[in-house]
Amino acid sequence: MRQLPPLNALRTFEASARNGSFAAAGKELFVTASAVSHQIKTLEDYLGVQLFSRSGRTVELTPAGQQYLVSVKHALNEIEVATHRLTASKETNVVQISVAPNFLTRWLMPRMSRFREMFPDIELQINASVGLLDFNQSSTDMAVYYGGGEWDDIEVFFLQKVLLVPVCSPKLLESGHPLQVPGDLRHHTLIYVSTRMWEWESWFQVAGSEYITPKDSLQLSSSQLTTAAAQESLGVALADLTLTSREISSGNLVVPFDIPLDTRKAFYLVHQKNRPLTVAMKAFKEWLITEIQASDVYGAEHSGSLPGTGR
């Protein structure tokens, strides 16, 4: 037994707030401004709370109205997305994916042409984004997440562990101080991802060395940038071996110490729970998993604790 406000009035409320005007909202909803005014009044009477403050010919959301709007917008958006998903043809060839930036540029992009060869009919609409997304609020179909694999209310498929090794440009290795033991890093610039400052410290632990104070340090906001900086001879960064394998085999990057730090994080393919996948979505998912197994540098080389598939 629910206790809900007049729902149509909510639609009017949201449109009015969005447009900042009853008249404009009326235009959007194909009704007169008067109808909008009536609706808002009905809602305000029901709630017993003033949602808009009127002064002359302008209206403005009250603080209460603003707070309420956030939830109303969110809820209506969810309804809109769900309705669209239900209505839309089950057999579209378009797959919308959201991908962790580093994985996108260093892994997916280089292999896109292979995918398009295999599935010329499927159109991938790709979006780079860090962090989680709400599948109930977005038309995105699938995503590649970076993290611990512990996420609620979504289907999670393990793709690839992230093990970090130090990387630098070959030029740095020639011209600078030699790197024979981890401690030699004290004479170099260490490049940090600013949100993951501890990674170097952990790496030294694994390498069985004291944490050293580097000659210099550089903080960048993403692993994409730190790897690029290492390539530009700005210092030594920690990078995932698989993702940088092209740069390594081409000689743009070298690995001074083949000591991997297991971050216990990984890349995962995720999508909404209990959602029937389209043929295109299935194709992409299976291609991704197959392709990743073929490209995975670790697996055989460094056997670590087995990563779960995320609950």
Next chain:
Amino acid sequence: MRQLPPLNALRTFEASARNGSFAAAGKELFVTASAVSHQIKTLEDYLGVQLFSRSGRTVELTPAGQQYLVSVKHALNEIEVATHRLTASKETNVVQISVAPNFLTRWLMPRMSRFREMFPDIELQINASVGLLDFNQSSTDMAVYYGGGEWDDIEVFFLQKVLLVPVCSPKLLESGHPLQVPGDLRHHTLIYVSTRMWEWESWFQVAGSEYITPKDSLQLSSSQLTTAAAQESLGVALADLTLTSREISSGNLVVPFDIPLDTRKAFYLVHQKNRPLTVAMKAFKEWLITEIQASDVYGAEHSGSLPGTGR
């Protein structure tokens, strides 16, 4: 410009699905079964999708209907919660909090009486829960989370770092193999939290010791249980020093090696973003933060990297 289905029909749809019957839904909504039938039909015509399969005198959700129901329920629930929050008196003395179990039993519970002394008017409704919760879907006002402090769309306040030390019962130490160096743990049972198996391995790294294979091992599902198991002389567990300080000072637990493992996780107080707090919520929040600073065992003793306040 939104594209929304008839919203009132959604309410009817949700009630019908929940009740598993149009007649029952009608009763709930104070209308006839016929009205419900009409509404559902309108919705199905709009969507172009069958939501219920009718066979004789029974109705059942189709797969499409089930999928749609999830979102509709979610959205209506959000509206209900938001509406209730808006309508409810701003000045209630009730605060609903959800707390990580270990923190609840070992920290908050023992201090509850102090809170009630200071604020006899405020009623705390406490709920133990692991994992995140959606403040838009729940009437919970605040929560104590355990984790890395990186959560989106909520206000986060740092409370206390979690640093783990080995703990066991004094009896175990007397009767069993002595514990002089970390390696001696090989002769004991190690107690693991099953979802955080790596913690012992990391601790050995910090302790500067090889990871040993214990004589025996025990897996339990929460740190609450592992601590209890250690107390029962079942083995050696990793526990937070602050949370177990009572057991330690009372002699029920001892710390064989005062080597803390920084898990980079912590307890945080969180609540909805942009939400005006009630007087009672503010009181609890401030009490909690003050009290925690007074009780924090670390801080002075082990200076580690400073924990952020979580964006």
Next chain:
DNA sequence: GAGAGTGCTGAGAAAAATTCATGGTAAGTA
């Protein structure tokens, strides 16, 4: 200070939701 733009209000008109009457189907029961 006239005109345009916006919002409010109340009464009537239009639209939507509900009921009512009727008919169909399946399951339980004598």
Next chain:
DNA sequence: TACTTACCATGAATTTTTCTCAGCACTCTC
């Protein structure tokens, strides 16, 4: 098998809700 009951569908009638219209008020702009 026939009867009863519980449930849902449908179309027409009715009630309720929503919308429009017309008149008024306010204020910003020129």
